[in-house]
Amino acid sequence: MADHANMKLGRKAIKTDSRTLKLARYISSLPPAPASKDWTKGITAWGMMKNDTLGDCTIAGLGHAVQVWTANTGTEVTVPDRQIVKYYSKWDGYVPGDPSTDRGGIELDVLNAWKKSAFYKHKLLAFADPVYSNLDQIRQAINLFGGVYIGLSLPITAQQQDVWDVVPKGGAHAKPGSWGGHAVFVPKYDANGFTCVTWGALKTMTVAFWNKYVDEAHALLSKDWITAKGAPNGFQLGELQSDLGQIH
Secondary structure, three states: OOOOOOOOOOOOOOOOOOOOHHHHOOOOOOOOOOOOOEEEOOOOOOOOOOOOOOOOHHHHHHHHHHHHHHHHHHHOOOOOOOHHHHHHHHHHHHOOOOOHHOOOEEEEHHHHHHHHHOOOEEEEEEEEEEEOOHHHHHHHEEEHHHHHEEEEEEEEEHHHHOEEEOOOOOOOHHHOOOOOEEEEEEEEEEEEEEEEEEEEEEEEEEEEHHHHHHHEEEEEEEHHHHHHOOOOOOOOOHHHHOOOOOOO
16 A cells, blocks of 8 residues: 655745636647657656655656657656756745745745746746546547646645545544645547646556546646657647737
8 A cells, every 4th residue: 555644845836817718729629638648758757856855746746747748759868866956946936955945835936936947957938727627628638739738736644555546434533625736738538538647657647536636737848859859740839839929
């Protein structure tokens, strides 16, 4: 049985911005996503990305995204832990050696920072939000862009589960957020659920778990991905770039 009780989380309150682009606008002409998709590319050494000792999940999730993108477009790149901590400091305010500053981060703030400057030489062209409760949009985001960056309000019951699932009679321990907020990258799905990368390994969650505990999602348009693979056929990249140019 899994034991994640001593692992760290770190996703703070959800922040929204009316200017954030909505993914649905750019995928309306696409056929449905396939029934399953797996971009994990056989990776086994994901690395903790310091999320076992720091509440840096908002940055660790980016590190795992870079692993997926680079593994599928060339040679896998693993961002060194010292760089993870560097960006946790730069974008989330952590001061190494000062535990009082280990407060986690906000996904939207991290993504806006990434859009302005590279993350370990890897650039984010844009991000657009699927509706987190619309699983068709979520699957399409994973299918098109190698994964989706999400936030969850984890229950205490998730600490001891090999597969994250809803515990019907879990009481207060099954309440969303009773453990805390967490950020992860999700590069795989099938008919039974979704698989994220967290704490150095792959973790599968059921559809029911997603529906109850996931509360934000962001599709990330990586320069690595778009340069190597081109814009997905039918995806309105030009329109998205035009829309981005009008955001101030």
